Amino acid sequence: MKRIKSLFIANRGEIAVRIIRACRELGVASVQAYSEADSESLAVKLADKSVCVGAAPSKESYLNQKVLIEAAKASGADAIHPGYGFLSENAEFAEECEKAGLIYVGPQASVIRLMGDKAAARRLASEAGVPITMGSPDPIKSAEEAVETGKRIGYPLLVKAAAGGGGRGMRVVSQESELKESIERAAAEASAAFGSDALYIEKYLSPVRHVEVQVIGDGKNIVHLGERDCTIQRRHQKLVEESPSPALTPQLRERLTASAVALARHVGYRSAGTLEYIVDAAKQEFYFIEMNTRIQVEHPVTEMLTGFDLVKMQIRIADGEPLPIAQNDVRFSGHVIECRINAEDPEKGFMPRPGVLSEYSMPSGPGVRVDSHAYPGYKLPPHYDSLIAKLLVWGSDREEALSRMQRALGEFQIVGVPTTIEFHKRLVGEPDFVAGDVHTRYVKEQMWAGHPTQHML
Amino acid sequence: MADTKVISEVTGSIWKVLVAVGDSVEADTPVILVESMKMEIPVLAPDAGVVAEVLVAVGDPVSEGQAVITLKT
Structure with missing residues (x-):
């Protein structure tokens, strides 16, 4: 690493832990920002240094640009990683970091601004020949x-x-x-x-699938790292992601990924990014929705499928290195599924429930990866999202991945808060899901049909 | 007339107070919105009644099981 010796992490939870791990493997020191509610967080325990940046409410800590930048400078960090959520798609924050002499681990502020404006993003997509709704x-x-x-x-x-x-x-x-x-x-x-x-x-199209394409670039060279199918959702938020998508033919995949590269190239994209689409599998058509100009929650799906470490690549590119791979270096192996383990009660319409994890034991064994910031006794604060862990499995094919996911879900023990584990066990056994025959309203309209909380989904 | 406490089922903070003292409410209508884990969670009136007291203000922290409103039912 030429320029980045110390990285400031302006985020929390599992993604903060993920970034610390990347730093350690790169030989970069990690400085963790934390709010008063997160002083006992795993990220704080793991980081080389940590700095309290304010009170529990996000706007007083993880959204407080000025304090974060000052804390980063005072800590001697050279760069800031925004993670996902919070300030990760805030063009002004990216600009302010650069003005303060901090390297922003992410795309150019101008690109964040363009893609953050949905109307502008749709116009750019049209220019690049990408179909829009x-x-x-x-x-x-x-x-x-x-x-x-x-x-x-x-x-x-x-x-x-x-x-x-x-x-x-x-x-x-x-x-x-x-x-x-x-x-x-x-x-x-x-x-x-x-x-x-x-x-x-x-x-508004229905029934449709939600499929996204991971891209990574250095501003000149862009590659795609395949798709992730994120069709299983509640309240328009993802619960499960998998790759390859069971609904794409090789021809449709080729068109979809080519369109993503075309749009990313059109804006000279730098860093990791994701283009989201809705896919009408019956008609073999797709439409661009938006581009997320940050690392995403579900990025490990792609990491397990391709073997690349996206967070380390992001940091290396921010350091000024060229993209280390060309498109024909990218190989996809097997099948990956991710289930989001949230502190939510599916029986109560997926109502979130903060609390203390009195017992916490993660699955392991062949083909299993868990990205989590939780540990036994950890108190989930009410101020932030309900994600406890991302459970991922790799299988040589989808069938093996499904049975492995069911096995891993059975090993996952969490006591103290309701979780989505039982929901995922049920989903993975649903014949429609096993057959890959689902749409974005599947959980609400099929699985929750007649349920008293159906309207909440 | 009995006093009925309206309870928040979830820990979080008060996002919105949807009623004022003197308002009549129907059973199962939202009276308060609690923000917890980035979600707005409605607190519903358990019975029909008239709002006698609002025990919380916007921004207050609230714990699971805490009374937020008193209803005359």
Whole structure:
């Protein structure tokens, strides 16, 4: 490593632990930022140094740009890794880091800004020849314009906050009579949650799958590292990811991954990024949704399938090294599935539940990887997301991966909070899932059909 | 008329107070939104009644099992 000797981690939880591990293997010192709620976190225990950056609420700590940058500078770090969530897709933060003389481990601020604006991202996708869903190319300016767009593309349609993401700021409108009120409420919500009331409208397709493509680049060279199928969701948030997607033909995969590389190349992408698509498997069509300009929760799926370490690659690229691989160096082996183990009660509509993990024992054995920040006695704070662990399995084929996942889920012991473990056991045994015959509303509409909490999903 | 305590089932912080003293509420309608683990979780009135007391304010921390509203039912 030429420039990065010490890396400041402006994040928490399992991804902070993941970044510390990458640092250690690279011989880079790690400096962990933590809030008052995270002083007992595994990341703090593992890091070479740690710095308290504020109170438990995220806006006073993990979202506090000024304090984070000052703490990074004071610690002697050369670089900042933003992880995912928090400030990881905040162009201003990337700029401020660079202004302060800190290397930002991620893409160029200008690219973060472009891709963070959904309307701009759709326009760029069109320019690169990537198919997008039918809808308004730019944010809608009035309720009348929305009604006209609705007439043109048909119902149901999706009203989305331009600045939203991760399933937040979206609303399905099934008929014209609901449109005006939905727009008003969505604008108010978007304004409160994201600081911008810009909305756009697109055709709502169903049933569809959610498939994304991992790319990595150094600003000049770009490769894709295959897809991840993230169709199993609740509340528009992912629960399971796998690769290869059981729904893609080789031809469709070729078109999908080529389109991702085309768009990433169009913006001169640097670092790891993910392009999200909806896939209509029946029609063998796909549509670009958005690009995530950061490392993602589910990146280990790709790591296990390809053997590459994406976080180390990100740091090396930030250090100024060229992308170490060309497309024909990328080999895909076997099948990988990831289940998100969350502190949520599926029987209560996946309601999250913070608490103390009085018992915690992770599975291991052949083909198993667990990325987690949890340990026995760990207290999950209520201030942050409900992720406890990512359980991944590799199998020589999907069948082996499924049976291995069922075995690993059976070994996972967590006492003290409800978890999604039993949900995953059920899912992995569902004939539709085993057959790869699912869509993004499968959990809500099939598995939770008739359940009293179905409306919560 | 009896006093009924409306309980938050989850630890978190008060995101929104949806009712004021004197409001009539139906059973199973949300009276408070608690934010926990980045999710908004509604606290529902267990019975129909009139809001007698609001025991929390926006931003307050709340624990599992804590009363947030008193209803005259």
